[in-house]
Structures are given as structure tokens and as C-alpha cells.
Amino acid sequence: MSDLRAKYLEQIGAAPDAAALEGVRLAALGKKGEIALKMRELGQMSAEERQAAGPALNGLKSEIDAALKARKSALEDAALDARLKTEWLDVTLPGRPRPTGSIHPISQVMEELTAIFADMGFAVAEGPQVESDWFNFDALNIAPEHPARQEHDTFFMHRAEGDDRPPHVLRTHTSPVQIRAMQAQGAPIRVIAPGRVYRMDMDQTHTPMFHQVEGLAIDRDISMAQLKWTLEEFCRAFFELDEVELRFRASHFPFTEPSAEVDIRCSWDNGQLKLGEGNDWLEILGSGMVHPHVLRAGGIDPDQWQGFAFGMGIDRIAMLKYGIPDLRAFFESDLRWLRHYGFAALDQPSLAAGLSR
Numbered sequence: 001m002s003d004l005r006a007k008y009l010e011q012i013g014a015a016p017d018a019a020a021l022e023g024v025r026l027a028a029l030g031k032k033g034e035i036a037l038k039m040r041e042l043g044q045m046s047a048e049e050r051q052a053a054g055p056a057l058n059g060l061k062s063e064i065d066a067a068l069k070a071r072k073s074a075l076e077d078a079a080l081d082a083r084l085k086t087e088w089l090d091v092t093l094p095g096r097p098r099p100t101g102s103i104h105p106i107s108q109v110m111e112e113l114t115a116i117f118a119d120m121g122f123a124v125a126e127g128p129q130v131e132s133d134w135f136n137f138d139a140l141n142i143a144p145e146h147p148a149r150q151e152h153d154t155f156f157m158h159r160a161e162g163d164d165r166p167p168h169v170l171r172t173h174t175s176p177v178q179i180r181a182m183q184a185q186g187a188p189i190r191v192i193a194p195g196r197v198y199r200m201d202m203d204q205t206h207t208p209m210f211h212q213v214e215g216l217a218i219d220r221d222i223s224m225a226q227l228k229w230t231l232e233e234f235c236r237a238f239f240e241l242d243e244v245e246l247r248f249r250a251s252h253f254p255f256t257e258p259s260a261e262v263d264i265r266c267s268w269d270n271g272q273l274k275l276g277e278g279n280d281w282l283e284i285l286g287s288g289m290v291h292p293h294v295l296r297a298g299g300i301d302p303d304q305w306q307g308f309a310f311g312m313g314i315d316r317i318a319m320l321k322y323g324i325p326d327l328r329a330f331f332e333s334d335l336r337w338l339r340h341y342g343f344a345a346l347d348q349p350s351l352a353a354g355l356s357r
């Protein structure tokens, strides 16, 4: 019996893995294992022999059982240790930054200015980007011989030979949206029309598609004083300034009379633009009192109603607000724009270095 004990305890101690251990268990304690055979032999023994051998066999069985369990858990511990050695994780490593998406700066600015004008009672109007030349030009008092109506300034829709529908264009401003709003709603009316506009222009300060917001306020006695206050209030809110000063310069647009270009007071301190203070002026928009012809085209009686209108480039005021020096930033991947876009290019060290400049 002590040979059995020594044999199995040795085998258990030497079993390299769970499968080998199971082999030892079956050989020792299985139904046809050696201990079971010995148990069966008890029947042929004398009563005294049985009294000595029985408990000894049971004891051996328990001992082997306990040794199997101990070895099993030792093997499991060792396996876990081995895994932990290979599958370690350095929880002190800095996290890997993930590129995050963000709202396009033009969309952000559109949302901001819409909110500001909404606070002043302006509704938002939208309309088609392909317009008849009547809505885009005639309704706005732009004469047929006006240079803007020439083929090289405006994108005209293709017309097949014999197609005699009226000419259509990619809208060159969002004014036609306001003509449609006047026709639909009549006076009094307060709307802004933000959106994409198209002109055949492409150089360092122009792109063929850009964004514009126009505003229109018509009532019995709207004046240029209210125009000026509205624009000042907008600039204060949009550029986040306590004080702004605007300057009106006489100008000409076919759709307004009188017309004014509007400048904002600013300073250029060693290349750094500051709005709201200084001795310089920066043009930011065009405006005026709606021309009687335009009111009439909108179905509004100019003897009963009058109003102001203005238009400004969204791309331009977005660049002013976010400090982008020129339009090429849009195309040559200026990193400040990329950061607004949330582009992954910032992961490239050579590009990211540019950010600190």
C-alpha cells in the first residue's frame, strides 16, 4: 500500500498539465483504477485483515484525492501566472488621442448668426440654388445689360437647342429667397436668408461657391437708423465685443436706394487684427433701403411699406472671427482650419509642428 501511495503521489507531483493529471486520477481512483481493484479484494480477506486494510485504503483514497486537487490548483495558478507574464498591460501609458469630428466652421457660424438674428425677431428663409433669371436678376432691379448677367460672371444652366424655358442660373446671391419670402408672406416681414451662392470667380480672395447671409426688414416706417442698430447689435454679439463702431459709406447696389457699404472699426497691431478699437476700418457688408422696384417685384406696395436689406459673406466673417488670414487656408490645409474640421492630419508630427507657430 505504501508503494501505491508513493507511486501516485510522485506521478501527481510530476504531472505537467491537466490532461496528465486526469490520466493519473483515472489510473488511481477511476472505476477500473488500482484503488478500486484493491477495494474489491477486501471481499476475499479475513475480518481482521479487512479491518486493517479498509480504513487504510479509504485513507489512501482521500490522500490521493487531496493531492490531485492541490496539484490541479497549482497547475492552474502556474498557467495564470504565465498568462499574466505575457498579457500585461501598462496602465501608466498615456492614452492614444483619437481624431474627433466637429462641426464645420461655416456651419458653426451659420448657426451662430441665425441664433443672433432670431433673437432680434428674424425668421430664416430658404430657397432653391438654381433660380430663374427673373428671381435672381430682374426682381432685384438688375438690368439685362448689367455685367453680372454676362456669361462670364454667372453660371447659366445648359439649354438644349429648341428648349425655350426661361434661362436659369446658379443663384449669385440669396436675394431671390427674400423675393420669394415677400411674395409668400407680404409685409410686414423680417427674414434672413443664409446659404450657398455661386459666381464665376476664382483667385486668392474668391471661390466659385461661397456662403452669404442676407437680411430683410419691411414695415411702415423702417429706417436706416434701425438698419445701423441691427448691424451693430449683430456685430457685438457675433464678434463677442462690448463695444463696436460701424461706419456707413455711400455706395451703389441696383436693389437698394440709398445704398451703403459698412465698415467696422479695427486695429492692425503687428499683423494682429482687433475689432472694435483702433484707427482702421474693415469693410464687412453691404446694405441699404430696399429699392421700390424690388418691393414691387415682391408684391409689396412701396407707397405703403419700406425697409432695409443687407448682405454679407459668411466665409469672410467666419475667417475674421476665427483669425484665418486668407482664403487659401481653405484649400492649402491651414492647420487651424483642420483643427476646426477635426482632421486626423494633426497626427502627423511634421504637420502638427506647424500648430505651435
Ligand code: 2NL
Residues within 6 Å of the ligand: 175, 176, 178, 179, 212, 214, 216, 253, 255, 256, 285, 286, 287, 288, 289, 290, 291, 294, 309, 310, 311, 312, 313
Ligand atoms: C454685399 C451686398 C447686399 C442686399 C444685399 C437685398 C435683398 C433684397 C432687397 C434689397 Cl430682397 N437688397 N440685399 C442689399 C444690399 C447689399 O449685399 O456686398 N454682399 C456681400
